[in-house]
Amino acid sequence: MNLQTGADLKAIRERKPLIHQITNYVVMNETANATLALGALPVMAHAPQEVEEMASVAGALVLNIGTLSEAWIEAMLLAGGAANRAGVPVVLDPVGAGATRYRTATAQRLLEGVDIAVVRGNAAEIATLAGQEAEIRGVESVGAAATPDLAQAAARELGCVVAVTGPVDHVSDGERHVAIANGHELLGTVTGTGCMATAMTGCFLAVQPDPLKAAAEALIAFGVAAEDAALGAKGPGSFHVALYDALAALDPVTLDARAR
Numbered sequence: 001m002n003l004q005t006g007a008d009l010k011a012i013r014e015r016k017p018l019i020h021q022i023t024n025y026v027v028m029n030e031t032a033n034a035t036l037a038l039g040a041l042p043v044m045a046h047a048p049q050e051v052e053e054m055a056s057v058a059g060a061l062v063l064n065i066g067t068l069s070e071a072w073i074e075a076m077l078l079a080g081g082a083a084n085r086a087g088v089p090v091v092l093d094p095v096g097a098g099a100t101r102y103r104t105a106t107a108q109r110l111l112e113g114v115d116i117a118v119v120r121g122n123a124a125e126i127a128t129l130a131g132q133e134a135e136i137r138g139v140e141s142v143g144a145a146a147t148p149d150l151a152q153a154a155a156r157e158l159g160c161v162v163a164v165t166g167p168v169d170h171v172s173d174g175e176r177h178v179a180i181a182n183g184h185e186l187l188g189t190v191t192g193t194g195c196m197a198t199a200m201t202g203c204f205l206a207v208q209p210d211p212l213k214a215a216a217e218a219l220i221a222f223g224v225a226a227e228d229a230a231l232g233a234k235g236p237g238s239f240h241v242a243l244y245d246a247l248a249a250l251d252p253v254t255l256d257a258r259a260r
Contacts, residue, residue, distance in 0.1 A: 017059025024066025059206030182223025
């Protein structure tokens with residue numbers, strides 16, 4: 001597959017698309033800063049009174065169910081509908097799907113009520129939505145592994161591109177498949193890095209019309225940034241800070257050559 005991660009990163013920085021994120025309290029600051037560091041513009045609007053207007057003018061819409069409430073679910077459905085009508089791509093992060101019936105039902109409700117371009121989650125979250133057995137503790141996958149078969153089966157079941165992240169990420173649209181080995185184990189020591197990966201997916205969706213390519217390119221860019229951030233990190237804290245610097249310093253010219 002002909003990915004163009006470097007060219008699409010350059011396009012993000014030139015166009016500075018607005019990425020509308022209805023996300024959770026835990027990661028709002030992290031995903032906003034990661035979006036800005038990459039080169040796009042974040043907005044974290046979640047009031048039902050304004051989300052339709054905001055989503056309709058965005059480059060992409062990110063829906064993240066990490067901290068749920070009925071008002072936020074309503075806002076997500078309203079924003080998703082407005083995005084669909086405006087032709088704005090939507091990415092869903094089903095945080096903790098499988099941990100409680102409420103989370104699972106909410107993710108399913110969003111998948112049924114909104115035309116989703118990409119679902120990005122860990123192996124347990126994706127397996128749950130695909131109707132497979134999975135174990136999740138809080139929002140962390142336990143035992144399940146990201147595999148090509150899981151990504152492909154979930155994409156066919158859900159009718160959209162699925163990105164399953166883990167030590168090796170797998171992205172599929174049900175037919176095509178991309179495996180991405182970029183990244184670093186320190187990503188697992190900082191809360192919200194999965195949510196950041198979803199935000200990055202939104203950024204690439206804003207410039208790349210093929211959702212499979214956008215999802216794969218986002219994980220390549222985020223993984224390469226993680227590798228760079230880990231070089232001088234002494235642990236989770238310094239890695240967290242360095243990750244924003246690494247995203248801002250990504251070089252479009254060399255990015256494609258660094259993809260694994």
